[in-house]
Amino acid sequence: MTTSNPPVPPSGDSSRIAFWFDFASPYSYLAAMRIEDAAARAGLGVDWRPMLLGPVFKSVGAPLLPLFAIPQKGEYTWKDLARQAAKFGLPWIRPSQFPRNGMLAERIMAGHPDAPWTGAFCRAVFHRSWGLDQNIGSEAVIADALREVGVDPAAAIARAGEDESKLALRLQTEQAVALGIFGAPTMIARGELFWGNDRLDDAIAHAAGKA
Amino acid sequence: MTTSNPPVPPSGDSSRIAFWFDFASPYSYLAAMRIEDAAARAGLGVDWRPMLLGPVFKSVGAPLLPLFAIPQKGEYTWKDLARQAAKFGLPWIRPSQFPRNGMLAERIMAGHPDAPWTGAFCRAVFHRSWGLDQNIGSEAVIADALREVGVDPAAAIARAGEDESKLALRLQTEQAVALGIFGAPTMIARGELFWGNDRLDDAIAHAAGKA
Numbered sequence: 001m002t003t004s005n006p007p008v009p010p011s012g013d014s015s016r017i018a019f020w021f022d023f024a025s026p027y028s029y030l031a032a033m034r035i036e037d038a039a040a041r042a043g044l045g046v047d048w049r050p051m052l053l054g055p056v057f058k059s060v061g062a063p064l065l066p067l068f069a070i071p072q073k074g075e076y077t078w079k080d081l082a083r084q085a086a087k088f089g090l091p092w093i094r095p096s097q098f099p100r101n102g103m104l105a106e107r108i109m110a111g112h113p114d115a116p117w118t119g120a121f122c123r124a125v126f127h128r129s130w131g132l133d134q135n136i137g138s139e140a141v142i143a144d145a146l147r148e149v150g151v152d153p154a155a156a157i158a159r160a161g162e163d164e165s166k167l168a169l170r171l172q173t174e175q176a177v178a179l180g181i182f183g184a185p186t187m188i189a190r191g192e193l194f195w196g197n198d199r200l201d202d203a204i205a206h207a208a209g210k211a
Numbered sequence: 212m213t214t215s216n217p218p219v220p221p222s223g224d225s226s227r228i229a230f231w232f233d234f235a236s237p238y239s240y241l242a243a244m245r246i247e248d249a250a251a252r253a254g255l256g257v258d259w260r261p262m263l264l265g266p267v268f269k270s271v272g273a274p275l276l277p278l279f280a281i282p283q284k285g286e287y288t289w290k291d292l293a294r295q296a297a298k299f300g301l302p303w304i305r306p307s308q309f310p311r312n313g314m315l316a317e318r319i320m321a322g323h324p325d326a327p328w329t330g331a332f333c334r335a336v337f338h339r340s341w342g343l344d345q346n347i348g349s350e351a352v353i354a355d356a357l358r359e360v361g362v363d364p365a366a367a368i369a370r371a372g373e374d375e376s377k378l379a380l381r382l383q384t385e386q387a388v389a390l391g392i393f394g395a396p397t398m399i400a401r402g403e404l405f406w407g408n409d410r411l412d413d414a415i416a417h418a419a420g421k422a
């Protein structure tokens with residue numbers, strides 16, 4: 001099988017930082033909303049890398065919902081997320097459904113790897129899911145996010161349904177595993193992995209050659 | 212059963228922050244070396260609360276070594292610990308044995324709950340384990356740490372072997388579970404749990420009424 005949009009290989013380019021995420025990951029939300037501004041302040045660009053956490057967790061032997069596998073940790077995690085969102089000034093609603101299915105939005109991103117609206121679309125989807133408690137598994141919500149960033153929803157959603165987009169997301173997920181990724185968000189900076197929203201600043205400092 | 216040194220109940224005292232840890236926990240090391248200074252800058256005192264993570268993990272259904280249950284995450288964790296230690300200016304050696312047995316040192320702390328040397332002794336033990344790669348399961352290493360903080364090793368080690376000290380540590384571990392603790396380090400500030408070295412600043416801000 002071939003595709004005209006293979007996953008972009010991990011770059012050693014020190015002017016970029018790769019951001020690996022799944023829309024279903026709440027800590028990815030906290031990082032996704034901040035990384036482009038933080039990177040820009042350090043003179044860095046962001047490579048957006050959606051992946052499907054389900055296959056990643058399966059391949060490393062993690063539970064399907066690692067944050068919530070232990071009830072005490074799960075309850076704590078909801079409190080922590082609310083506190084962290086408040087700290088960063090991000091809107092937050094404990095979701096009425098969890099996890100939500102980000103596959104459509106991820107296929108759209110995988111099917112348009114070089115689009116200039118990628119970052120803005122990513123934030124628009126994350127905001128709807130975690131800031132507004134909307135069902136990002138629905139085409140209507142994703143169409144609304146596409147319109148917000150100036151993209152024709154019909155064409156983008158149709159393209160996401162093509163084999164090429166599905167394959168691109170699948171290959172990118174396999175690449176995540178090959179890179180040693182075991183959770184989200186993961187930032188890759190000059191070949192080093194940084195896992196978790198708590199490592200955003202460290203990852204950017206490393207990418208910028210300051211750590 | 213009774214003891215003259217029952218675990219101190221969690222305090223709503225807003226001038227204190229409780230620090231729950233196990234010497235076997237590497238992220239507890241990163242927080243333990245910093246918390247007393249950070250708390251003092253916020254006008255807060257620290258209540259040191261050793262616990263046995265083994266029974267805590269068992270009671271919540273976590274793996275015995277959660278950081279290392281997934282190989283990819285385990286390898287990452289060693290890198291992360293080295294980077295975080297460097298960031299905080301703390302000495303770090305990837306241990307030649309893991310986990311190490313902190314029970315003797317924890318029984319000493321549990322057997323002397325009100326001793327003025329508690330914090331200094333805690334740091335002396337953590338430093339030997341994670342900064343010097345010494346076996347803190349050995350009496351000789353613990354005796355050295357006690358001498359460093361001006362305590363007679365023979366008496367303190369003898370007291371740690373008494374039922375009262377053993378029971379105090381066991382009850383404190385049960386109390387940790389009852390409080391909802393599922394990992395280490397955990398800070399408790401004005402009744403709220405904050406888990407992980409990454410939440411040290413947030414916990415202190417909360418204790419100080421600033422978050």
